[in-house]
Amino acid sequence: MKKFLITLLTIIISAAIILYGFTPISLGDIIRSLPLPTLASTGTPASEFIENRTVINNFSYNANSNDSAADNNESSADITHNFGPITEEITSISVESGEELMSKFIDAMNGRAQSVTVKVPRGDEEFYMNELKEQIPRFSDISQMQTKWITYSGSCNVDITYNDSVIIMAYLEGKIPALSSDNQQVLDEALRIHDKLITKNMSDYDKVKAFHDYIIGFNTYRNTGERSHSVIGALIDGQSVCEGYTEAFDLLCYLSGIECIEVDGTGETASVSGPHAWNKVKVDGVWYNVDVTWDDPVSSSPVLRYDYFLISDEKMAQDHQWYLYPHIPSADSSYDN
Numbered sequence: 001m002k003k004f005l006i007t008l009l010t011i012i013i014s015a016a017i018i019l020y021g022f023t024p025i026s027l028g029d030i031i032r033s034l035p036l037p038t039l040a041s042t043g044t045p046a047s048e049f050i051e052n053r054t055v056i057n058n059f060s061y062n063a064n065s066n067d068s069a070a071d072n073n074e075s076s077a078d079i080t081h082n083f084g085p086i087t088e089e090i091t092s093i094s095v096e097s098g099e100e101l102m103s104k105f106i107d108a109m110n111g112r113a114q115s116v117t118v119k120v121p122r123g124d125e126e127f128y129m130n131e132l133k134e135q136i137p138r139f140s141d142i143s144q145m146q147t148k149w150i151t152y153s154g155s156c157n158v159d160i161t162y163n164d165s166v167i168i169m170a171y172l173e174g175k176i177p178a179l180s181s182d183n184q185q186v187l188d189e190a191l192r193i194h195d196k197l198i199t200k201n202m203s204d205y206d207k208v209k210a211f212h213d214y215i216i217g218f219n220t221y222r223n224t225g226e227r228s229h230s231v232i233g234a235l236i237d238g239q240s241v242c243e244g245y246t247e248a249f250d251l252l253c254y255l256s257g258i259e260c261i262e263v264d265g266t267g268e269t270a271s272v273s274g275p276h277a278w279n280k281v282k283v284d285g286v287w288y289n290v291d292v293t294w295d296d297p298v299s300s301s302p303v304l305r306y307d308y309f310l311i312s313d314e315k316m317a318q319d320h321q322w323y324l325y326p327h328i329p330s331a332d333s334s335y336d337n
Contacts, residue, residue: 082257086173087111094119098131105132106327109139109160112170118156125149125156132158138325140262140277141166163262165231165247169254182232186251189235194255204258204283205335208290209309211252215245216296216304242267242293246277249292253281261329265322267294276320278308280329287329289316310335 089111093104095118108116120128129147136145143163149156162170168187170176179187197210215234222228222239233240234248246262253260259282267276278291291308308316311334322328 083169083172083254084257085259089113089173089175091115092117092119095128096121098128101128101131102135102138103326105158106138109141112141112162112166112173112175114160114170114176116158116160118158120154120156122152122154125151125153129156129158137264137323138327140264163230163243163247165251165254168231168251182236186231186235190231190248190251190255193235194252198256204256205310207256207258208249208253208281208283211249212290212292212295212306212309213304215248215252215292219245219296221293221296221298242277245292245296246279249279249281249290253279258282263289263322263328265320267291268319268321278316278320280331281310282329283310283335286333286335287331288333288335289313289320289331291316291320 087107087110090104090108091113093101093108093116095101095104101118101120105116105118118128118132126149129149133145133147136142139145141162142160144161146159147156148159164183164186167176168179168183168190171179171183171187193214197214198207202210218238219234220239221241223241224233224237224239227233227237228240229243230240231244231247231251234244235251240248250260250262261280262277263280264275264277266273276293278289278293280287281290282288288310289308289312290310294308295305297303297305311331313331315334316331
């Protein structure tokens with residue numbers, strides 16, 4: 001029997017060498033296999049509590065007495081995840097002016113509605129839908145928007161496709177029934193990252209700094225195609241551009257219940273100016289700008305900086321431009337740490 005077991009073990013080990021010894025492994029796979037920083041809490045992964053979307057807003061887990069939270073003398077009481085902020089889903093609005101259209105449509109977008117019926121004055125359907133399409137730069141969360149109407153019906157329909165991070169938020173809120181395989185992978189990975197980085201008694205400042213630092217440490221700024229322009233590139237591939245950095249930061253903040261939005265605008269350097277995206281985040285009741293991408297400069301060696309971490313509009317405006325849409329909060333000061 002002993003000889004049989006030894007022979008069987010030898011076959012298994014040989015098969016493992018053949019299987020894994022010649023299988024390419026990506027840098028992202030290697031990084032994900034390593035332990036995260038010592039801030040990590042190693043309680044039961046939050047992802048295990050998401051089954052059939054029965055948990056939408058809050059869920060808890062007990063911290064392991066041997067994890068870093070215990071090392072920091074933190075209580076082993078339940079750690080609660082507050083997704084959000086969560087807003088009511090609005091699927092129908094009535095408007096009588098372009099200004100009212102923008103205001104109410106933003107409310108619907110913040111509620112992550114997938115389809116919105118817009119009631120307008122009869123005969124003005126095309127005018128209002130053209131107005132909406134022209135103003136799509138206002139809506140950083142939207143990747144595509146389709147409109148349709150019947151003339152003189154007084155009713156228009158708007159179908160909305162959000163970026164991947166917002167789709168995941170909508171799923172957690174029970175507003176869509178399922179995720180694509182890519183987005184399910186992102187959700188699982190985002191929960192893993194969040195659970196490892198965040199401990200019970202961390203301040204919001206410490207949380208957003210941990211998210212900022214992780215995204216920079218994991219990513220290389222590189223345009224590899226469609227995936228690099230989304231949270232998929234930033235949290236799975238480790239290769240992304242500004243949209244990926246921005247979506248990843250937004251999603252991780254959402255998992256901690258920290259208010260965060262994405263901002264589209266223009267970034268300017270001495271030699272070039274072009275479309276750019278970054279975040280605004282609310283810490284201790286105050287809004288600030290965070291540009292994770294520009295805190296991760298292209299370099300031959302890893303660089304982590306905080307030049308664009310929790311700064312004011314005034315400082316941001318030195319090399320960023322954006323429209324002052326009413327729904328984008330102002331950042332009147334930089335964080336004084």
